Amino acid sequence: xxxxVTLQVxxxxxxxxxxxxxxxxxxxxWRHCSTSVNIYNDRDPAPVFFSENVQTILKKITGTDFxxxxxxxxxxxxxxxxxxxxxxxxxxxxxxxxxxRLSSKILQMPPVLKERQAISNILSRDPAITGFENCKFVFxxxxxxxxxxxxxxxxxxxDGTLRQASWEEAERMNQIYxxxxxxxxxxxxxxxxxxxxxxLERGEYEFVLDSAxxxxxxxxxxxxxxxxxxxxxxxxxxxxxxxxxxxxYGPLCFYLTWNKKIENLLIxxxxxxxxxxxxxxxxxxxxxxxxxxxKMINVDPNQHLELLKAYVEHxxxxxxxxxxxxxAYQEIVRERQQYNENVKTAHGL
Amino acid sequence: xxxxxxxxxxxxxxxAKCIRFARHGCANRPFYHIVVMDKKSPRxxxxxxxxxxxxxxxxxxxxxxxxxxxxxTTYWISKGALISEGCSMLLGLAGLLPxxxxxxxxxxxxxxxxxxxxxxxKEDAAQVEN
Numbered sequence: 001x002x003x004x005v006t007l008q009v010x011x012x013x014x015x016x017x018x019x020x021x022x023x024x025x026x027x028x029x030w031r032h033c034s035t036s037v038n039i040y041n042d043r044d045p046a047p048v049f050f051s052e053n054v055q056t057i058l059k060k061i062t063g064t065d066f067x068x069x070x071x072x073x074x075x076x077x078x079x080x081x082x083x084x085x086x087x088x089x090x091x092x093x094x095x096x097x098x099x100x101r102l103s104s105k106i107l108q109m110p111p112v113l114k115e116r117q118a119i120s121n122i123l124s125r126d127p128a129i130t131g132f133e134n135c136k137f138v139f140x141x142x143x144x145x146x147x148x149x150x151x152x153x154x155x156x157x158x159d160g161t162l163r164q165a166s167w168e169e170a171e172r173m174n175q176i177y178x179x180x181x182x183x184x185x186x187x188x189x190x191x192x193x194x195x196x197x198x199x200l201e202r203g204e205y206e207f208v209l210d211s212a213x214x215x216x217x218x219x220x221x222x223x224x225x226x227x228x229x230x231x232x233x234x235x236x237x238x239x240x241x242x243x244x245x246x247x248x249y250g251p252l253c254f255y256l257t258w259n260k261k262i263e264n265l266l267i268x269x270x271x272x273x274x275x276x277x278x279x280x281x282x283x284x285x286x287x288x289x290x291x292x293x294x295k296m297i298n299v300d301p302n303q304h305l306e307l308l309k310a311y312v313e314h315x316x317x318x319x320x321x322x323x324x325x326x327x328a329y330q331e332i333v334r335e336r337q338q339y340n341e342n343v344k345t346a347h348g349l
Numbered sequence: 350x351x352x353x354x355x356x357x358x359x360x361x362x363x364x365a366k367c368i369r370f371a372r373h374g375c376a377n378r379p380f381y382h383i384v385v386m387d388k389k390s391p392r393x394x395x396x397x398x399x400x401x402x403x404x405x406x407x408x409x410x411x412x413x414x415x416x417x418x419x420x421x422t423t424y425w426i427s428k429g430a431l432i433s434e435g436c437s438m439l440l441g442l443a444g445l446l447p448x449x450x451x452x453x454x455x456x457x458x459x460x461x462x463x464x465x466x467x468x469x470x471k472e473d474a475a476q477v478e479n
Contacts, residue, residue, distance in 0.1 A: 123444055131463065132456035136412045139443040142401060143420040152419070155412075156442045169412075177416055 037232065038259045039224045040114050048288055049112040049254060057284045058250035061277050062107055065245040069103045109250040110209075113219040121164040129160040138165065140173045148174045171217070182214035191215070191226055200233045209248045231255045238268050257285050263318040266308070270325045273332065279304035282311045289315075305330075351395065354382060358395035361387055368425060369433035370403065371396060379405055383417065383436060385425050400425070403439060415439060 048054055072079075087095065137156040153165035153173050165173065175185050189195050190211060199208055208230050216223035231252050234240060243249045256262050262281055269278045279301075286295045293314035299306050305326075312322045352358050354373065360366075365388035372392060374380030383401040386394060401417035408414065422445065426432070432440065434451065441448040 126448060129442075129448060129452055129456045131460040132452055133413070135407045136410075137439075137442050138412045138414050140414070140416045141419045142416045143418050154444060156444075162442075162444050172410075173414070173416075176414070 037225060037228045038255075039221065039228055040112065040258070044114040045112050045254070045258060046114060051287070054254075054284065054287055057280050057287070058109060058254060059104075059107075061253055061280050061284075062109075062247075062249045063245045064100070064103050064107065066099060066103065068245040069106055070099070107245070107247045109247050110213050111218045112251050112254055115221050115224055116167060116217075116219040119164050119166055119170075123154065123162045123164065126160040126162070130158065132158075132160075134158055138169060138173060140177055142177055148178060151178075167220070180214075182211075184215065187215055187222070191222065196226070196229060200230065203237070203239060203242065205230050205234055205239075205242055206246055206248065209243075227251065228255070235261060235264055238264055240265055240268055241272075253281060253284065254288075257281065257288050260285075260289070260317065263316060263322055266322060267325045270329045273329065275304045275308070275329070279307045282307050285311065285315070354396065354399060356384065356396045356398040358387075358397045360397055364388065366397065366425065366428070366430040367433060368400065368422065368430050368436050370435055381405070383415075383422075383439075385430055388431060398425070415443065417443060417445070419445065 136158065139154050139156070141152040143151075151170070151174060153170040154162060155165045155169060156162050172185065174180075175183055188211065190199060190208065196208070209227065212223055212226045212230075216226075234243065234252060235256060240249075240252070243252055253262075253265070256265055262285060266278050266281060269275075269281070282294070283301065286292055289295075294307075294310045297310055297314070299310045301307060308326065312319055312326065316322050354371070366385055367388045368383065368385055370381040370392075371384045371386070372379060373382055381403040382396070382399050383403055384396045385398045385400060386396055398421060399418075400422050401415065404414045406413070417440070422440070432446075434449070437446055438449040438452050440446045441452060
């Protein structure tokens, strides 16, 4: 039920990005590793993704930086000048609450689903009408109030077979008879391999992900391929911050955790001294991979550092690098503490 | 003031209604609406209700497209609306009605013509060789 509601709302929300913002965040130094495309097709990720614990963790790590969530977007909507108002505390609180509600709407994550099954449903065969026409007949039911997924599309092939239309045909018909804003009848060239690599090199991840959301259904193999390529690219260049406070951060973390590639993410978070986020991701890892070793050892989930260390010791694939990162983090924290104490003693407190 | 193409004409009592095509499009580019009309009204007359569309030209993917509002079509059929031959051929291909005998007839004729052409081509080839 929760899945369907999320899907419906997701289909309605389409956002485009401000490329200038993305560019300004772009980092210069790349670190290249091998890339591989992983698509969710062996185990179904949907029940895990929609489970309550995973959703709360993903929402928490997405973060709500209002400056980023409500930033200027060039999405062809008319701009309005900013308003300055005097408000009482209560009014301000109310406004903040409204903003939070709106941001949770904007930050709704695209669902993570398994690759859909091909349709091969033959309704009837009538070889006696072979030769009637050399083309296919496509019939679409345009009854009002039907959701696109339940709309009946049937095809009469030249050999007289009446079958249910394939996903591609049905989507094309839906776009013809019931067009969606932001979706094109023919997928943009952006999603072709040669153009996609070029765009990803420029670091416009959010733009690609938003366009993919608008163009494809979330269980379309093409959508899964594109998101996977983008996530791999983000992971390769370690610019997770570009997607922070956007609706793609949750699925990104989910993807990396699902495929056991969270080491770089953890190191990057440790460098930004976000220990709690690290612990959340380790917790997510334990929820997704229920048979992992670090889950067997009962560590207090409120002890972030302990949780992280347990993960590094038992499940991590790059132990040494992570341990170094943890040491560096601890060093920085210790030094800062020392510095504060020194300042205090210098002030004679 | 004419009614819109989507329908709106008065539903006359005790007269035959018919599901048939109304031609839209332009010269050399036919496009049809599948509509319910009074049987005796002209082809471009007032429409009681539009039930779908029919594009008889093949598109880039090698398809002919037809859209039908199945709910309303079955309603009008249940009300005893007549169905024109072209429409019933189309609805037969869609699987809503049994396949129209004329479709079988045309298919058989086409197959026969294709077979005859094949034989003719063979004979021509043999003549060229001789």
